Amino acid sequence: MSSGQPLPSLPILDQEPTGRRGFLKACGATLGLAAWATALKPLTEWAQDVSVEEFLQKHYRELKPDEKQAVFRRLEADCKQDHGVDVTISDPQAIPGVQFAYALNLSICIGCRKCAEACHIENNHDRATNNSYIRVFEMVMGGIDFEKGDATYDHPVPQPGKFYMPVQCQQCENPPCVTACPIEATWQEKDGIVVVDYNWCIGCRYCEAACPYHARRFNWEAPQIPAEEINPDQGYLSNRIRPQGVMEKCTFCLHRTREGKMPACLEACPTGARVFGNILDPHSEIRWVVENKRTFVLKEELGTKPRFYYFFDE
Amino acid sequence: MSVSPHITSPYGAHRTVGAVESYPRFLWRSLGVATDGNWLFYGWMTLLTAIALVGANAWAVQVRDGMIVTNMSDHVSWGLYIANFTFGVGLAAGGVMMVIPAYLYDDEEMHELVIIGEAVAVAAILMSTLSVVVDLGRPDRFWHLIPGIGKFNWPMSMLTWDILVLNGYLAINLHIVGYLLYMRYLGRKPNPRWYVPFVFLSIIWAISIHTVTAFLYCGLGGRPFWNTALLAPRFLASAFVSGPAFILLVLRALRSTTNWEWSPRPAQTLIQIIRVAMAANLLMLFSELFTLFYTGSGHAAAARYLFFGSHGATGLVPWIWTAVTLNLVGTALFCMPHALERGSVRIAACIMCIIGIWIEKGMGLVVPGFIPSTLHEIVEYSPSPTEWKVTAGIWAFSMLVLTVLIKLIAAVHSRRLHSTAPHLP
C-alpha cells in the first residue's frame, strides 16, 4: 500500500499491485469457479434433454427432404420416449391456388366455447392451463366494444343483452408478428397461414407483443398431456407437442385443412356459425359470404388485413 | 502526462523493467491490478459476486423449469427483464454524454474523464444484453441470431437492428477505452487519428441505440400506449439524465477511493446537462399525458391504468407515482446549486433520478403496453422472486465489470500500471 503518494486518502481503487497475493488469488479464483459451476448446475440437468441433432437443426425452410424426414422420425421417437405414445408427424404442403379464409356469423354464435374446447384437444394443448387458440368474448349488445367484453364469463349461455365473439389468429395478410421476428422463426405460407417453426424459435416473444389480436401463446413450461389424450395425427408446423420456451399459434388446423378436412373448431360448432374455405374458389361458401354479407374485420385501421371475417345476419 | 516517449513517469522508477511490452501483456497485467486491493475492495467484489451467483442460479432454474417461474403471462409477455434492458440502453447512451462537451466544445478537462463515461457505457451494454438473454425462452438457440449462421430477419425486424447497433456500440466503446488506456500505459500520447473519429461515431451511435430501442416499441401498431412518435425523443431525454447522474456517482466513488483530483467543472457540466434534459423529459411526458387524457380517447386506457388504476386493478399505480415523485424531487435538487454543494445532497439527487427513470422507462413503460391487452383484458403483473434475483444478479455482474474497468483506469491514470519497457523512437 505504501506507494509514497501524498494524500493517501483511501486508496481502494488505485492500489499498488503487490504480487504477494498470487497464492490467495489462485485460491479465490478456484473457489469462484466452483461457486459458478454449482450455481449453474440446473443448466446441465436441462441440457440432457436437448440432443445434439436438435441443437444443430436447421431452419425448416432450409431442410432438404431427407433431412426433414430424419427430423420427423426423431420427433416421433422423442414423443414415444417422453409420453409413451406412437404419433405420426406429417408435413402437408400448401396447395397451389388455395388461399384460406374464415368467417364467423355473430348472429348465431351462442358463446358455448365448443370451438375453444375442440382446439384444445386437437392441438395438444397443455391440460392444466386449459389453453386454446380461441378466446370467446361475451360482448354487450349495441356495439363492438371489447372494453365492455369479458372472456372469463362462467355462466349459462346465451345471456340476454349479450352476444358472443370468438377471437383467434386472424392470419393477417400483412402480419406484424412475422415482421417482428428477428430470426424468421415465424412466416406466412403460400396459402396465407402464418406458422411457427417450434424448433427454430428462440422465445423472445416480440411477435406476441406485435400481434394486435392476442393470438399468440407462449410455452411458459413444457405442455403436459395424459398419454391417452394425445392427438397422434400431428403436423410439424401445427399441432405437434410443442417444446418448452417457444411460441405457438392457431394454424387453421393446416394438418387437416390441407388434407381437405375442416378445422376442428368449425366441426365442433353446434350452430354452424363458422364458415371456412378457399377464398379463391368462386363457388366456395366462404367466397359467397364475403361477397354477399356485410362483413367486417377487427381493427381494420391497423392495416393488418385479416383473413378472418365477422358478419351478422340481416 | 509525459509527451516524450523516453520518460515514462516519476512513479515508474521502482518497477522492474519488463522485456516484452505488448497488448496481451498489458491485458495480463491489468488482470493482476484488477484483482488486487485491500479488504474493502475484496469485500465489495465478494458481495457483487455473491449476488451475481444468486442471479445465475435463479436463471439456470428458469431455463430448466421454464419461464413459468416468472410472473409473465400471455397477456403481459414482457416484464422486469425487458424493463431493465430498456433502462440499460438509456444508461449506455447517457454514458457518452461526457463525450459531447469534451469533443464538440473542446472542453479539455472533460477529456480526462471521457474514458469513465465510455466504461459506464460498456457496463451498461453488458447489462442490456444479459437482460435480453435471460428473457429468451430458448437461450440454447442463441446462435440463430448470429448473422450468417442463423437467420437474421434484417432489415425488417427492429430487433435485428437493435442487436446490430448495440453490438456496434459495444465494439466502439471497447476500442476507445482499450486504446486510450493502452496508450497511457505505454506513456504515449494517444494519436487522435485512432480514437477521435470513433468518439464522434460513438456519439451518433449512442443516439441510434436509444432511438432504435424506442422503435422496438413504437413500431407496434397494436399497442397504442407505445405507438407514439414522442417515444424516441423521450427515451433520449431520459438517457441524458440517467447517464450523467450515474457518472456523477462513479466520479464520487472514484474521488473517495483514489487520489485522483480534478476540478469541479466537469461535474458542473454534467449537472447542467441533467437539468436541461430532465426539464425536456418532464415536458414531453406532460404533453403526452395531456393528449391522452384531455381527448379521453380509447388510447388513454393504458395510461389511466398506469396512473390511476382501472376496474379495481391498481398494480402499477404505486410504481409510477414513486417514479414521478423521485423525478420531481431529484430535478428540484438539481436546480438548487447551493444544496448541491453538499456531497450527500448530490448523491441523493443522482440516486433519485436514476431510480425514477429506471421505473419510468421500465415498469412504467414496458408493462402498461400490455395492460389492457390488445383485446382490452386486464391481467396484472408484478415481478416474481426469480425475476428479482436474476435482475439483481445482472446488476451485480455489470457493476463488477464496471469496478474492474474503473480500477484499471485509475491505476493507469495514477501510473501504477504502466509500461516498463524503454520506448523506441
Ligand code: SF4
Ligand atoms: S392475428 Fe396475430 S398472430 Fe395471427 S397473423 Fe395476425 S399478427 Fe400474426
Ligand code: SF4
Ligand atoms: S418468440 Fe419466436 S416466433 Fe416470436 S418473434 Fe421471437 S423468435 Fe420469432
